[in-house]
Amino acid sequence: AQSVTQLDSHVSVSEGTPVLLRCNYSSSYSPSLFWYVQHPNKGLQLLLKYTSAATLVKGINGFEAEFKKSETSFHLTKPSAHMSDAAEYFCVVSADKAAGNKLTFGGGTRVLVKP
Amino acid sequence: NAGVTQTPKFQVLKTGQSMTLQCAQDMNHEYMSWYRQDPGMGLRLIHYSVGAGITDQGEVPNGYNVSRSTTEDFPLRLLSAAPSQTSVYFCASSYAGQNYGYTFGSGTRLTVV
Numbered sequence: 625a626q627s628v629t630q631l632d633s634h635v636s637v638s639e640g641t642p643v644l645l646r647c648n649y650s651s652s653y654s655p656s657l658f659w660y661v662q663h664p665n666k667g668l669q670l671l672l673k674y675t676s677a678a679t680l681v682k683g684i685n686g687f688e689a690e691f692k693k694s695e696t697s698f699h700l701t702k703p704s705a706h707m708s709d710a711a712e713y714f715c716v717v718s719a720d721k722a723a724g725n726k727l728t729f730g731g732g733t734r735v736l737v738k739p
Numbered sequence: 740n741a742g743v744t745q746t747p748k749f750q751v752l753k754t755g756q757s758m759t760l761q762c763a764q765d766m767n768h769e770y771m772s773w774y775r776q777d778p779g780m781g782l783r784l785i786h787y788s789v790g791a792g793i794t795d796q797g798e799v800p801n802g803y804n805v806s807r808s809t810t811e812d813f814p815l816r817l818l819s820a821a822p823s824q825t826s827v828y829f830c831a832s833s834y835a836g837q838n839y840g841y842t843f844g845s846g847t848r849l850t851v852v
Contacts, residue, residue: 633779658840667829668782668843675838714781718840725770725833726797727841729781 626651626717630730637705638738645700645733647715657698658716658727659689668714674698685709710737741766745830745844752820752851760815760847762830768842769835771813772797773805775826776846782829788813789835820851 631646649655659671672683679691685708689700698715715730746761764771769790774782784797788807802824804816813832817824827848831841 628781656838660843667845668831670840670842673838673840725836725839726772726784726787727774727782727831729774729783731779731781 626653626655626728628715628717628728628730630713630715630733632733633731634734634736636736636738639707640704643700643702643705643709643735645713645715645735647698647700647730648696649698649715649717650696651717656718656725657689657691658718659683659687659698659700660714660716661711662714662732663711671700671713705735705737707737707739710735743830743832743842743844745828745847747847748845749848750850752817752849754820754822754851756820758817758820760817760828760830760849762813762815762844763811764813764830764832764842765811766832766834766842767810768832769810770833770841771807772831772833772841773803773813773815774829774831775799775824776829777826785815785828817849822851825849825851 629648657674660668662668672681674681674691682688687702712732712734716727718725743764772787773785776782783799786805788794830844833839833841
């Protein structure tokens, strides 16, 4: 079984300040972890993924995430928020190849960026 | 453009009606899945397929059927629509293998009245 908990349902930041989105996971298997972003009325776009290589993963648009096995965490960060980062972000775990690598989503974190 | 195509984008159904949501991908992906998105609940897996002719249930399969006769297509059928099926539906596809991320379609917004 696998599960994902995103610790904040909403995060509000000022433009130019750092962003931190927190994610904890549990998995019976060695997981792959992903962050997806969803802009209003759009589909989901892959930001970055962890696949058991480097624990610090760099993604698109200046985002990065660090996999910490001891803490079962995969927090997403960005040094300086931009207005275009306003969106909903989903932490996702993928495991169990026999089940089609089915994805389990966190509840999402909605990011508001203030000018 | 390569990707996952969902049709229709919007649909209103009356309770008890049936319909099929279409999903097609042109990336030769083995894996395909259907999710529904409801406020505050993230996305939940309805059905998935690991290849043509092979499907299985996800977390919330009741009221939905799927089939996978070709690699490219993975339609989702609502048998008898209920207001609880009002949601946004996403189709996604991926290469086989845990390390690949899924590519998502742009979604179908379904309202059942």
